[in-house]
Amino acid sequence: MKFAKYHGLGNVYIVLETETSATPPSQAMIKTICDTHYGVGSDGILWGPLPSGTCDFGLLIYNPDGSDAEKSGNGLRIFARYLFDTGRVSYQLFTLETLGGNVGCSVAEDNKKVEVALGQVSFASSQVPVAGAEREVLNESMTINGRSFKFSAVTLGNPHCVVLLDAPPTPELAQTFGPHIEHSPLFPKRTNVQFMYVQDRANIQIEIWERGANYTLASGSSSVAATAVARRLGLCDNSVTVHMPGGTLAVALDSNWNSTLIGPVTKICDGEIAPEMFQER
Structure with missing residues (x-):
């Protein structure tokens, strides 16, 4: 093989x-x-x-x-x-079909940077999905192992829970609380988890716990999800640099919440x- x-x-x-x-x-x-x-x-x-x-x-x-x-x-x-x-x-430009929807891709002429149009994001609870009444899941509260968090949920074909922090996240925070949030009854299909700190209107920082993969150094869909939540809450602009332990990715959102991801x-x-x-x- x-x-x-x-x-x-x-x-x-x-x-x-x-x-x-x-x-x-x-x-x-x-x-x-x-x-x-x-x-x-x-x-x-x-x-x-x-x-x-x-x-x-x-x-x-x-x-x-x-x-x-x-x-x-x-x-x-x-x-x-x-x-x-x-x-x-x-x-x-060429297109790929995935279980989470179709995407457009292109490779830069240096062969090392790749751009992907990941599709439209949604905050609707039925689409993510998130348990409870139909709503946009924005800035809600949850308590995990005695600690309270503010979170929002978003999907771009796969589920994400973005936890908003008032200080930069640590790997230990993601590794401690990520698995409990992933398996929370709130998320019937489990969820990816991003612990996000907004540095300024053009930069955010995240630590990531991925559904089925555990702690990871970087994630493209997590970068888009976190950017979308920060933008929806009015905390950043349409184009953002996402900082992760593995490096940075560029994310852009248009007026219809269609997302583009660029990185090496x-x-x-x-x-x-x-x-x-x-x-x-």
Whole structure:
């Protein structure tokens, strides 16, 4: 089974080429591949390219626990770079179909920066989803393990809970409270969690707990979700630099809440997975 390994600001994805892996990997295989000790090590799996009736290519994205990731900003940017590297696309705009909706992608001429139009964001509780009455989920309160937080919820094809802070977040904060928020009854499909501090109208800082992937250094969809919440609350402008432990991404929102994400992608290696990796330990 051949693979390619890339990262976007330390957010690592493995591309499994459909030409050499004709059927999607099982949950057990995904867990093994993503394991840093017994596998290749990754924050997720990109399985493609797949045929699509609506886009140039289709793509399935998996979390390290084997669950579906409807959409991933960094994963999509990485897969766009992979398609470029394998000669399937050039510098022109192309489209990808995901479980979380269709997106547009383009690769910059230096081959290292990739732009993705991730689609329209929504704060509607039924779309995220968030339990309770139909509403826009903005600046609500929750108490987790004795600590109170203000949060907002947003979707761009996958669910996000953005926690607003009055001081810069720490990795420890995300690792302590992130898993409890991810599995809160408020979120029937679980949720990605961003702990956000607004530095000024053009810069925000986040720490990330990803649904099915745990603590991560960077996340494209998390960057868009946090920017959308900050913008909706009137705390930032339409174009923002998002600061994460892995680096920065540029996010832009138009007047209809359509989002664009721009940032670097780095190739790590190509390789081939030996069948014995999947044998019982």
